[in-house]
Structures are given as C-alpha cells and as structure tokens.
Amino acid sequence: MKLFIPNCVAHIKILNFSSFAIKDYAFSSSKSTEHLRQTHAQLIRNGGIEDILTAGKLVADIATSNPSNLSYAQSVVSQLGYRPNVFMWNSMIRGYAHSPTPEAAIFWYRKMLEGGLFPNKYTFPFVLKACAQLLDRNQSLGLGIHGTVIKCGLEDCDPFIQTSLVNYYACCGYVDIARKLFDQCLQKDVTSWNALIKAYVRSNRFMDAIRVFRMMLHWTDIKVDEITVLGVVLACTQLGALDMGKWIHAYIDKNCIRMSISLGTALIDMYAKCGSIEVAKVLFDEMPLKDVRTWSIMIGGLASHGFAKEALTLLEKMQKVGLHPDSVTFTSVLSACSHGGMVDEGLKILDEMREQYNVEPTIEHYGCIVDLLGRSKRLDEALSLIRKIPLKPDVILWGALLVACRAYKNVEMGEMVAKEMLKVDPHHCGAHVFLSNVYASSGRWEEVENFRASMKEKGIRKPPGSSLIELEGDVHEFIAGDCSHSQIDRIHMMLNEIQGLLSLEGHVPRTVDISLDIAEEEKEQALFQHSEKLAVAFGLLNTRKGNMLRIVKNLRVCDDCHSFMKLVSKVYNRVILIRDRSRFHHFSNGACSCGDYW
Template identity: 60%
Template sequence: MPAADEVTLLALVSACAHLGALDTGRWAHAYYARTRWNTTRNLGTALVNMYMRCGDVESSWSVFRETLDKDVRMWSVMIAGLAVNGLPRDALDLFSEMKNIGIDPDSITMTSVLSACAHAGMVDEGKRFLSCMLVEYRVQPTIEHYGCVVDLLGRAGKLEEALALIKTVPFKADVVLWGALLVACRVHNNVDMGLMAAREILKLDPRHAGACVFLSNAYAADGKWDLVQEVRNSMKEHRIFKPPGSSIVELDGVVYEFLSGDHSHPQSDRIYAMLDEVCKTLRLKGHKPSIKEITFDIDEEDKEVCISQHSEKLALALGLISTRRGAVIRIVKNLRICEDCHSVMKIVSEVYDRFIVVRDRNRFHHFKNGSCSCLDYW
C-alpha cells in the first residue's frame, strides 16, 4: 500500500478541522512526522488550523513554533485561532510579534485582528485598527473588515453606533453587515432595531432563514401568535428551513452526532439517565433553566423538557458516561450555544471534574472548574 502524500494528508487534516475530530487529526500529524523530516509550510498551516478548530491551543502553538518557514497566512491562522479560543490578547501580542520581525499583514490578518478585538470587547482598539489600516498597514478596508467592527460594537451593546457605521460604510451594506447587527439586537434584546435589521436582510435575501426566525421569535415574545403563524406559514410555503441544532462529540476516534431530543444512539437509555442525574445536580446547585429562548406556544414545564434535551447536552451526557474524571470532552455545535447550555456546561465542568470544550458557530468555549474562557462575553 503506497504511503500517503502531502496532498492526501492536507485533505485529511482539513476534514478533521471541519469535524473537530482531534484524535484522527493527531494520528495524521504523527503519521507525517514518522515519514517526513520537516513540516512544510502548507501542512504546518493546516495543522495549526486543525488544532485550533479542535480547541487544542497547546498543540497549535507547538506546530507554529516548530515550523521555520512561516508566511503571513500561517501567522494569520494562528492569530485567528487564538481569538476564537478565548485568548484575544495573546492574538494581539502575536500580531505585534509578527510586525516586529518584518512580516506585513494582509487583509486576512487584519480580519483576524479585528475579530480578536471583538471577542475581547476591545472597542477603542478595534476602531483604531480600522481607521489606520490603510495608512499604517497598506491594507484597503473591505466590507468584511467593517463587518468585524459592526460585530465588535454590537457585542459591546453599542447598537446605535453599529447602525451608524453600517449607514456610512463605503459599500452597499450586505447581509453580513445587517446580520451582525441582527445578532447583537437579539443578544441585547433590542427588538425594534432587530426587526429593522431583519427586514433589511429580507430585502437582500428573501429566503434568509435567520431573519425569518427572528421575526417569528419577536412576534412570539410579544404574544402575537397570529403573526408567528403567518411567518412560519410563509417559510413553509417558500421552503425556507432553519437548520436543526446538532452537536458532535468525538470519543476514542469515533464521531457521534446528536439532534435535539435524539434517541438514535445505542446507549440512549444511559445517556438520558445521565441527563436526569445532571438535572438533579443542577437543581441542588440552584440552577433554574433559562427558557426565554424557547418561543413555542407551550407551557413552562414543556419548555424545560425541550431545553434539557438540546443536542449539546446529549453529547455532553455521552461524554460523561464514556470518560473519567479529569478527562476532556470536545463538542462541536453547528449553531450558537444557548444561554442555558452555557450555564450547564460551567456547573458540570466543576461538579463532574471535566474539561469541556464547545465549538459553536462563532467561537470556542473552554469550561473548567465552573468558569468559561469567554468570561460570559460571547
């Protein structure tokens, strides 16, 4: 059987990054180390990205430092990885190191830097980077850079300033800009501005599921169930579907996927028994389920049952019954983690002595000893 070449390993490592399959990614790295002397620039960058997207920051640092022929792309991947893994200040320190050794940033680097500012709530620094980008770094700001700053302002609750920036960007505002504002409006409960952002999105993309769902949820929160039904009927008529929440967890090199309320796993009985145990523990710790994100017209008890069976909780339960105290449980979720699941992960990490790493659609959350790397800012 012929040995795998670099192209094959690049494809494998990229797939592992997408799935969060750390064990398989480590195997690919070890295989290459046994068959080659030095890590090439391309594979080194892919490995840095894979380890970062699996939440293994230490291994990413190791590959980064060992790769001698680093280009701006590898530096950018490392900076971005540190930002989304809850180490934004380390990301900006690395950016300074990159400049000091004479490597000029490119557009992707600046996106990574602005992302780091957004994750850390560094509003003044992010605005300064945007304003001096062209003169100091000779990088022409793009709509992606403006989107990062809209996200930065939105996360910090500066919604009016974010809206003002959207209206003054030297580009036609796109779905990404309005989407960043919409997410911020949802987080900070600014329904009026959120409705405006959702309508702007639907002008640009009438089939945008996120905007439709926001409208539905806003009407539900206001008890306007006739309008909720109208939006949902329109979504069905135009075949607009919100992707269901799903989570995957890798255990002993095998990847398992869960949907909310999933009973397909062979150990389903044990998983739900563990969930019941976790729920009892949470009640003893004074945890009250956060059901405000459940917008169905059902009673509170049913809402609590619904939220208790979120896909990341099922993945967590499988991780708890499959690992020992002190182990790492890695979960990848396709949507943003909800407030209740975030609170549960913090408590479970302390009570059950696990290091829990959750990658959602925006960033990583590293839960340990009852706290999260995001410091509840996400």
C-alpha cells in the same frame, strides 16, 4: 457547442521512428526556452522539421516546458507543412491542461476531433484534467468526454483514464459518482485515493474522508504523500477530532512526510480548532518557514479562543519579520479585538488598514467592528457605522448587529435590523427566527404562526443543531431531538441525573426563546434534547472523571445550553470545551471564557 464523438477503429497504425530523428535530436524534457528555439532553428535549416516524429517531440518539449511557451508551441504547429499527428495534439492539450487557461485544452481537443483525428488513451487524462480545473458543474463537457471514453472501450482497461475520471467527478462535486468509479478502478494509485479524499472534504463529508484514508492504509501498500495527509488533517479540523489529528501528526513524523508550509499551517489550524491552542502555538514557534497564511491562521486561532492580547502581539511580531498582513490577517485581528472587548484598538486598526497597509476594508472587516461595538453595548454607534460605510450593507453586517440586539434585549432595534436583513435576503433563516422569537416572547402567537407558515411556504428551514464529540478515535454525532444513537437510553438517564443536580444549584431552563405555543413542560423537554446536551451526557458516560470534554457544534450555543454547561462544569468538576460557529467556550468551575457574550 455539441461535442463530436468519433468512431473508434479496430487497429492503430504503428509509426516507425526515423533514424534522422534519433541521431540529430537529443530528446529531453528539461530544455530552456532559448535552447528550444535554437533546436527549432537547426531543424528548420537541416530539414529535420519535415520529420513528423522529430517535429512532434519538439512541440511536446515546448508545450510542456512552461505555460508561457504555449503560444510558441502553437505557432510551430501552425507553420508545419503537413497535418499534425495525435501526439502533437496531445502535447498541446497536456500543456494547456497544466496552464492557467485550461479552457484552451478543450479548444484543442475539439479542433482535433473536427480535424478527423480520434483521441487515444493519452488524450483523455489531460482533457479530463482541464474539465476538472474548470469545475465543469453542469457536466456538459465531462459527460461528453466520458461518453467518448466508453465508446472507445477505454473506461475499464486503462488505470490512468480511470483515475482521471475519478478526479474529474470528485473536483466537480459529484462525489458519489467518483466513489462508484473509484471502486471500479483496476489499479488505484495515490492520485485516485487523494482525489476521493479531497472530494469528501470539499463535500463536507469529513467522516467519509477519514474512512477512505483508513481503508487506504489497511488495504494497500501505496505510499501516502503530503496531499493525502493534508486532506485528512482538514477533515480532522472540521470534525474537531483531536485524537485522530494527533495520530496523523505522529504518522507524518514517523513516515518522514515532507512538512511543507501548507501542511504545517494545516496542522496548526487543526490543533487550534480542535481546542489544543497550546500545541498550536508550540508548532507555530517551531516552524522554520511561515507565510502570511500561517501567521493569519495562528492569529485567528488565538482570537477564537479569546486570547486577544496575544493575537495583537503576534501581529506586531509578524511585521517585525518583514511580512505584511493581508485582508485575511486583519479579519482575524479585528475578530480578536471583538472577542477581547478591545474597542479602541479595533477602531485604530480599521483606520490603519487603508492608510498604513493599503488594504481596503471589506464587509467582513466592518462586520467585526459592528460586532465589537455591539459587544460593548454601543449599539447606536454600530448602527451609525452601518449607515455610513461606503459598501452596501449585507446580511453579515446586519447579522453582527442583530446578535448584539439579542444579547442586550434591544427588541425595537433588533426587529428593525431583522427586517433590513430580510430586504437583503428574504430567505435568511436567522432573521425569520429572531422575529418569530420576538413575537413569541410577547405572546403574539398569531404573528408567530404567520411567520412559520411563511417560512414553510418559502422553503426556509432552520438547520438542525448538530454536535460532534470524539471518543477513542471515533466521532459521534448528535442531532437535536434524534434518538438513533445506540446509547440513547443511557444518555437520557444521564441527562435526568444532570437536570436533578443542576436544579439543586438553582438552574431554571430558559424557555423564553422557544417560539412555540406549547406548555412549559414541553418547552423544557425541547431544550432537554439539544444536541450539545446529548453530547455532554454521552461524554460524561464514556470518559474518565476529570477528562476534558471537547464538542463541536454547527450553530451558536443557545442561552439555556450555555448556562447548563457552566453548571455541569462545576457540578461534575469537568472542563468542557465547545466550539460553536462563533468561537470557543471554555467552561470551567461554573464560568465561561466568553464572559457570557458570544
């Protein structure tokens, strides 16, 4: 439907409140439904409903009291003997914008325009809120409404509309437009700051979210609220920025920001995913109120650190306090069993999910079991499970088995699994890379080149390795092969020193998985440039001896980097903590917590 944009008029008619409306209808925003119905009946009996201002206030009270009353408000409007005014339309739009059916707000907005009434500055914030609720990703609605705002001359003069525009574009993923409008805001309130921070978090631009928060603290005297700090905690979680996360936690305590269940759970998740699992456990134990998500987050944190028995113990405690695990909880529990090699426990829990807890297993749950069987070298059982489950196998299931095939060098099954993955998703990067590596390891370079050409033709690109390391509150990112960091020369010198020391320990670079027909020296140089190695060298250069190094990587740690980190932890007497996309690796004294299977 094409959006009608009305002409704006130069003046607005001023309405006078009738004395009847003020005397006989006590205005209130907190009336119960029964009281509203009584008031409605009284106004019908004494004729007060004929006064447009009184009727308008009644409609507003009904529409904004509770979403369940919106149909009642709609019936009041339809029974009026005269045309509703803009205030009534705005009340209906506002009510539906805050309801589970925000699309109805758009419907009322369009009816308002079709009726010949033009919106005012009180209309647009709620229409834009409805668009944001609907995640209007093609912008068809929002752009039309934004155009009307501009045509009415309200874009640059009303702070509420400006904030609503920022929030709309932010919620719909157009973060650069949101930032441009934010910078133009005459008055930036906490809502507009929060909208921008959340937009950056949703767009995975976590450093930008933290920069906006710092700017908010430095340039304004606006009081930070729970929503603000929640967004910043989420950003710290993804970046692995423990120091920044600790600072924001202290800020929350110092400024007496309410510690809701959501915020407490986010802090637990932050500490767990930043490698400080002990602090996460303390915070969890101190929380007076916990919901299912809190328990699930803590169980998942223990699982990712390899504390399988503790995770299962926590599941038992959860049930003792009367909370029932949900689908997410069981994903965390089965993941814990997988990382802990607890095959019997995992299979038992899978059986109990449906029978005892009435939770239907999903692809993710079966994926955990396939991973569990694969880790125990029971690849045939894992394949049999995939073939007999009631769900259609997807790349998650096949991918779990592919990891096991790669770990135990089962090339024949791995090749079959990778081909099955490509049937489900012809553009799956991991399957292409695995097959390319298989062919490369056997010297089948022509097939490797064919695969690489096919990937290029289909636009399939392996995401570059990226590693993050925090230093004094700033997060440094290293991309594989990138030389843009200001300390890159020193980092390369440090890597040369490390390589020399590791050679004395017998370390030989594992070049077998490099699917390029190049000289061995060039392969070693390619391994030398992996992002986590750059990050570790940077950490060794810039931290005190004995300090733990914490790194977050976007991909799975490769075999060579894994053996590299074990020896670095031994030679330099450092604990190195790496969070890859599978789990945490605690490297200490030449060993890793994953037991060399991840």
